[in-house]
Amino acid sequence: MSFGALRERVCAANREINRVGLAILTWGNASEVDREAGVFAIKPSGIEYDKLTPEDISVVSLETGEPVAGALNPSSDTASHWHLYRAFPEIGGIAHTHSPYATAWAQAQREIPCLGTTHADAFYGAIPCTRPLTQAEIETAYELNTGKVIAEHFSENGLRALEMPGVLVSAHAPFTWGSDALQAVVTGQVLEEVAKIAAATLAIDPGQGGVDQSLLDKHYLRKHGKDATYGQEKTA
Amino acid sequence: MSFGALRERVCAANREINRVGLAILTWGNASEVDREAGVFAIKPSGIEYDKLTPEDISVVSLETGEPVAGALNPSSDTASHWHLYRAFPEIGGIAHTHSPYATAWAQAQREIPCLGTTHADAFYGAIPCTRPLTQAEIETAYELNTGKVIAEHFSENGLRALEMPGVLVSAHAPFTWGSDALQAVVTGQVLEEVAKIAAATLAIDPGQGGVDQSLLDKHYLRKHGKDATYGQEKTA
Amino acid sequence: MSFGALRERVCAANREINRVGLAILTWGNASEVDREAGVFAIKPSGIEYDKLTPEDISVVSLETGEPVAGALNPSSDTASHWHLYRAFPEIGGIAHTHSPYATAWAQAQREIPCLGTTHADAFYGAIPCTRPLTQAEIETAYELNTGKVIAEHFSENGLRALEMPGVLVSAHAPFTWGSDALQAVVTGQVLEEVAKIAAATLAIDPGQGGVDQSLLDKHYLRKHGKDATYGQEKTA
Amino acid sequence: MSFGALRERVCAANREINRVGLAILTWGNASEVDREAGVFAIKPSGIEYDKLTPEDISVVSLETGEPVAGALNPSSDTASHWHLYRAFPEIGGIAHTHSPYATAWAQAQREIPCLGTTHADAFYGAIPCTRPLTQAEIETAYELNTGKVIAEHFSENGLRALEMPGVLVSAHAPFTWGSDALQAVVTGQVLEEVAKIAAATLAIDPGQGGVDQSLLDKHYLRKHGKDATYGQEKTA
Numbered sequence: 001m002s003f004g005a006l007r008e009r010v011c012a013a014n015r016e017i018n019r020v021g022l023a024i025l026t027w028g029n030a031s032e033v034d035r036e037a038g039v040f041a042i043k044p045s046g047i048e049y050d051k052l053t054p055e056d057i058s059v060v061s062l063e064t065g066e067p068v069a070g071a072l073n074p075s076s077d078t079a080s081h082w083h084l085y086r087a088f089p090e091i092g093g094i095a096h097t098h099s100p101y102a103t104a105w106a107q108a109q110r111e112i113p114c115l116g117t118t119h120a121d122a123f124y125g126a127i128p129c130t131r132p133l134t135q136a137e138i139e140t141a142y143e144l145n146t147g148k149v150i151a152e153h154f155s156e157n158g159l160r161a162l163e164m165p166g167v168l169v170s171a172h173a174p175f176t177w178g179s180d181a182l183q184a185v186v187t188g189q190v191l192e193e194v195a196k197i198a199a200a201t202l203a204i205d206p207g208q209g210g211v212d213q214s215l216l217d218k219h220y221l222r223k224h225g226k227d228a229t230y231g232q233e234k235t236a
Numbered sequence: 237m238s239f240g241a242l243r244e245r246v247c248a249a250n251r252e253i254n255r256v257g258l259a260i261l262t263w264g265n266a267s268e269v270d271r272e273a274g275v276f277a278i279k280p281s282g283i284e285y286d287k288l289t290p291e292d293i294s295v296v297s298l299e300t301g302e303p304v305a306g307a308l309n310p311s312s313d314t315a316s317h318w319h320l321y322r323a324f325p326e327i328g329g330i331a332h333t334h335s336p337y338a339t340a341w342a343q344a345q346r347e348i349p350c351l352g353t354t355h356a357d358a359f360y361g362a363i364p365c366t367r368p369l370t371q372a373e374i375e376t377a378y379e380l381n382t383g384k385v386i387a388e389h390f391s392e393n394g395l396r397a398l399e400m401p402g403v404l405v406s407a408h409a410p411f412t413w414g415s416d417a418l419q420a421v422v423t424g425q426v427l428e429e430v431a432k433i434a435a436a437t438l439a440i441d442p443g444q445g446g447v448d449q450s451l452l453d454k455h456y457l458r459k460h461g462k463d464a465t466y467g468q469e470k471t472a
Numbered sequence: 473m474s475f476g477a478l479r480e481r482v483c484a485a486n487r488e489i490n491r492v493g494l495a496i497l498t499w500g501n502a503s504e505v506d507r508e509a510g511v512f513a514i515k516p517s518g519i520e521y522d523k524l525t526p527e528d529i530s531v532v533s534l535e536t537g538e539p540v541a542g543a544l545n546p547s548s549d550t551a552s553h554w555h556l557y558r559a560f561p562e563i564g565g566i567a568h569t570h571s572p573y574a575t576a577w578a579q580a581q582r583e584i585p586c587l588g589t590t591h592a593d594a595f596y597g598a599i600p601c602t603r604p605l606t607q608a609e610i611e612t613a614y615e616l617n618t619g620k621v622i623a624e625h626f627s628e629n630g631l632r633a634l635e636m637p638g639v640l641v642s643a644h645a646p647f648t649w650g651s652d653a654l655q656a657v658v659t660g661q662v663l664e665e666v667a668k669i670a671a672a673t674l675a676i677d678p679g680q681g682g683v684d685q686s687l688l689d690k691h692y693l694r695k696h697g698k699d700a701t702y703g704q705e706k707t708a
Numbered sequence: 709m710s711f712g713a714l715r716e717r718v719c720a721a722n723r724e725i726n727r728v729g730l731a732i733l734t735w736g737n738a739s740e741v742d743r744e745a746g747v748f749a750i751k752p753s754g755i756e757y758d759k760l761t762p763e764d765i766s767v768v769s770l771e772t773g774e775p776v777a778g779a780l781n782p783s784s785d786t787a788s789h790w791h792l793y794r795a796f797p798e799i800g801g802i803a804h805t806h807s808p809y810a811t812a813w814a815q816a817q818r819e820i821p822c823l824g825t826t827h828a829d830a831f832y833g834a835i836p837c838t839r840p841l842t843q844a845e846i847e848t849a850y851e852l853n854t855g856k857v858i859a860e861h862f863s864e865n866g867l868r869a870l871e872m873p874g875v876l877v878s879a880h881a882p883f884t885w886g887s888d889a890l891q892a893v894v895t896g897q898v899l900e901e902v903a904k905i906a907a908a909t910l911a912i913d914p915g916q917g918g919v920d921q922s923l924l925d926k927h928y929l930r931k932h933g934k935d936a937t938y939g940q941e942k943t944a
Contacts, residue, residue, distance in 0.1 A: 020732075023427060024256075024426075024429055025425065025426070027354070037855055044468070045466055045467050045468065046467030046468055047468070059781065073467070073468055073905060076458060076465060076466045086804060094454050098353075098354045098433075099431075100429065100432055100433050100436060101436060103354055103433050104436035104437045104439075104440055105350065106352065106436040107351040107352040107354075107433065107444065108433075108437050108440040108441035109441070110440060110441060115815040115879070116247060116811065116814065116815040116879045116880055116881070117806075117879065117880045118735070118806045118815075118881065132451075133451070135448065135450040136453050138450045138451055139450060140447075140460075143931035147365070169268055170817075171351070171352045171353065171447050171451060172352055172353045173352070173353065173354065181360050185849075186733065188244075189732060189733065193732055193806075193808065197441055197806075197808050197811050197812050197815065198815075199436060199439060200808060200809060200816040200907060201812045201816050203439060203812075203911060204441065204812055204813060204816040204818060204907055204910065205816035205817070205818060208815065208816055208817070209780055210878050212840075212843065214241055214842075214843040214846045214847060215841070215846055218846045218847070218850050220254055221388070222741075222784060229784060230753055230754055230780055230784050231753050231754030231770070231781070232752070232753065232754055232755070232780055241541060245636055260492075260661060260662075261658065261661065261662070263590070280704070281702055281703050281704065282703030283701055283704070308704055309566075309703070309704055312694060312701060312702045320559070334589075334590045334665075334669075336665065336668055336672060337659055337672060339588065339669050340669050340672035340673045340675075341671065341676060341678055342588065342669075343587040343588040343673040343678040343680065344677035344680055345616050345677070345680070346676060346677060368684075368687075369687070371684065371686040374686045374687055374690050375686060378690050378694075387684050407587070407588045407589065407683050408588055408589045409588070409589065411592065435672060435676055436674060438676065439675060440672055481807050496728075496897060496898075496901055497897065497898070499826070516940070517938055517939050517940065518938055518939030518940055519940070544940055545939070547932060548937060548938045549927050570825075570826045570901075570905075572901065572904055572908060573908060575824065575905050576905050576908035576909045576911075576912055577912060578824065578917065579823040579824040579905065579906075579909040580909050580912040580913035580916055581913070581916070582912060582913060596866055604743065604920075604923075605923070607920065607922040610920075610922045610923055611922060611926070614930075642814050643823070643825065643919050643923060644822045644824055644825045645824070645825065645826065664918060671908060671912055674912065674913060705730055
């Protein structure tokens with residue numbers, strides 16, 4: 001099997017989507033890029049998680065967006081992943097799910113304000129929501145345009161992919177990313193929990209805005225960046 | 237055992253209702269039709285899912301609505317299933333549950349607006365809610381009239397059963413359907429998740445209406461119909 | 473062990489409280505009466521469900537309310553159960569939990585309106601909420617007075633215990649009952665699901681009132697009473 | 709292994725955080741103090757619960773707040789625990805999680821009113837919420853200042869740690885405590901359930917205030933203090 005280690009990691013990350021409850025049925029997919037080899041590996045379309053094997057994982061060219069290994073059709077969302085790997089060269093893995101609370105915020109077409117330290121530990125500010133796609137963007141190259149509208153939002157708002165490792169696509173659902181496929185799924189899990197707590201917060205007090213910048217800085221920076229103190233090693 | 241393969245599939249589909257959390261106790265039933273044989277098989281009334289065996293499954297005549305095989309009384313909702321198989325000749329299986337969020341929308345007597353792609357992937361537009369039954373319809377042939385009020389709603393609103401594979405019965409609960417019993421249960425699972433996400437969306441933003449037709453077309457049609465691209469085979 | 477079969481059933485019913493998620497920690501208790509023997513058996517106070525054995529179950533005199541068998545202290549709610557067995561001679565088992573949605577309605581001090589057939593299948597009308605206890609009732613014989621305020625509500629409102637097998641105690645939590653301890657727990661499970669769906673219904677549409685009497689009659693009476701058609705046997 | 713029994717108890721309590729669903733990933737930590745030995749033991753930073761062993765547990769000096777045993781970095785929240793053990797000499801264990809409903813109330817920056825007996829059984833009054841930390845308190849010695857703002861709230865409001873065994877830190881999350889680490893986690897579980905039921909209560913009836921003092925006294929005092937009657941032994 002070509003790209004064996006990559007496909008094993010991507011298979012495991014996709015199964016993790018199901019294990020942690022981010023997707024029912026086949027409602028999510030994870031991928032990981034090997035930039036030296038010029039490919040990324042992604043879940044095949046419509047296959048159930050508990051039947052997924054590394055051999056089933058599709059391998060796609062980073063240059064052309066076309067499959068180069070694997071017998072099955074890659075995920076219908078492949079072009080979205082492809083564009084994000086090209087727009088964000090610093091990321092190594094992507095996860096896309098329809099986890100319920102993150103999807104509810106996406107359907108409400110609202111960014112998730114940073115209401116506390118749970119959020120600030122992982123996302124450096126409000127989790128953005130893209131603009132809706134236009135009718136023309138939907139009708140032609142829809143999945144590619146989904147990637148483009150994400151990249152456009154980050155570019156226009158000066159957001160950096162590693163500081164803001166997730167986004168809500170308007171009327172659709174979340175994408176998250178990280179250093180590899182498994183980390184992208186973990187960030188999807190964090191996003192879902194943050195989205196759930198934010199919805200519960202606004203139900204208790206609809207007027208809550210967001211935390212002060214100093215609290216955001218403290219929590220984000222103690223876990224990320226050169227002066228991080230969380231965990232067992234400094235992150236470089 | 238007569239109709240053995242059919243009863244095994246229906247038994248498995250009913251157990252799936254419980255396994256995926258769509259019903260507590262005995263609050264749901266699934267059936268499947270064999271149109272050549274002129275019968276449908278359905279869960280017996282009041283039997284717990286984990287004790288259910290293929291031999292317990294009731295077989296009912298599609299012509300008369302009366303039992304033709306099986307020692308137990310068929311589901312109290314049998315006449316509703318019977319009418320739907322006759323009104324919708326294109327369907328092969330039906331599931332009825334009291335899953336909590338779909339039931340909440342039914343009790344609110346409101347259709348579920350299409351608020352995003354999760355919904356559009358499975359239902360081609362708002363998931364309808366029937367009118368309430370009249371007192372006369374409740375008092376005589378209630379279960380049959382439940383089927384009739386569903387068929388009436390589809391007929392009067394120009395809805396097609398395969399494009400809109402589910403409905404909310406006002407003040408009651410959902411029915412879903414598909415190519416067979418298991419697919420009807422899967423659609424019930426999708427409906428419950430869509431109903432939950434829609435409720436959460438309106439809690440975040442009560443003003444949300446529904447997605448544009450172009451997004452609905454894109455998502456519904458990439459999974460269904462002759463030009464579908466999702467999964468590993470074209471659906472004809 | 474005296475009253476062995478009774479204590480085994482009560483032990484199993486208490487473990488069921490935990491198994492179906494109606495109580496965390498030790499937040500619930502079930503009991504069953506043997507009217508011929510003049511006793512009821514009840515969970516001991518503060519013992520965890522997964523450590524509970526039939527020998528642990530307390531046996532209490534129906535005449536005096538005092539323990540007659542079992543080495544442990546009976547539940548702190550024993551006097552509430554005792555009064556209900558005397559006020560409602562037609563019941564055989566009682567369950568008391570702090571299941572979250574039923575408790576939320578009790579804390580809101582509101583009856584649960586009958587919003588659909590899920591409710592009507594088990595409860596013949598709105599599930600009542602008692603008045604708050606007075607300061608004097610709280611300070612002296614509190615647990616006994618909890619039973620009394622339930623019986624008072626049923627008496628003053630012409631409710632019959634078998635048609636309305638549950639109640640919310642204001643600012644406290646639900647009690648349910650039935651033919652035996654296990655049936656009381658099952659009814660507690662139904663009450664929690666009905667309470668959850670009712671809360672979700674009002675979140676979607678705060679204006680919902682309640683179903684028509686004819687729908688209530690149809691659903692309640694097809695499962696209960698001399699003309700019931702649900703399940704595998706007529707109930708006498 | 710030094711402090712072996714203490715580290716085993718703290719390891720078990722941390723695993724319990726995960727087992728009862730109070731934290732995903734590594735979002736919670738528990739500690740226990742040995743006041744004679746002048747140390748407390750706490751979870752190491754960033755280690756997953758199912759990989760945690762007693763040897764991994766960090767031991768910290770109660771006098772200096774510095775590690776004295778264990779090869780791993782202690783939790784990033786160690787200084788908060790340290791301050792609480794010094795401010796509240798009557799407590800033996802502390803738990804800190806980001807459990808969703810308690811965190812939602814903390815993010816809403818609102819105390820949880822005592823709306824019923826479920827709450828009154830464990831907390832003698834409204835569960836307090838601290839003031840937000842100032843920018844200066846966030847920027848320097850943040851974790852220590854988190855402990856200080858809790859102690860300040862208790863001191864200024866005349867609250868006693870054993871009667872009010874938990875607190876919400878504004879825009880952050882809950883801390884709970886008790887006689888040992890496991891009891892602190894159990895109280896965290898109670899707080900989460902109480903927070904969930906309170907949110908559901910206000911969703912049903914936004915106007916609910918809180919129970920009368922007599923009901924609070926009855927429920928709190930039947931489980932706690934010298935005249936407690938709950939369980940199998942008098943608590944002294």
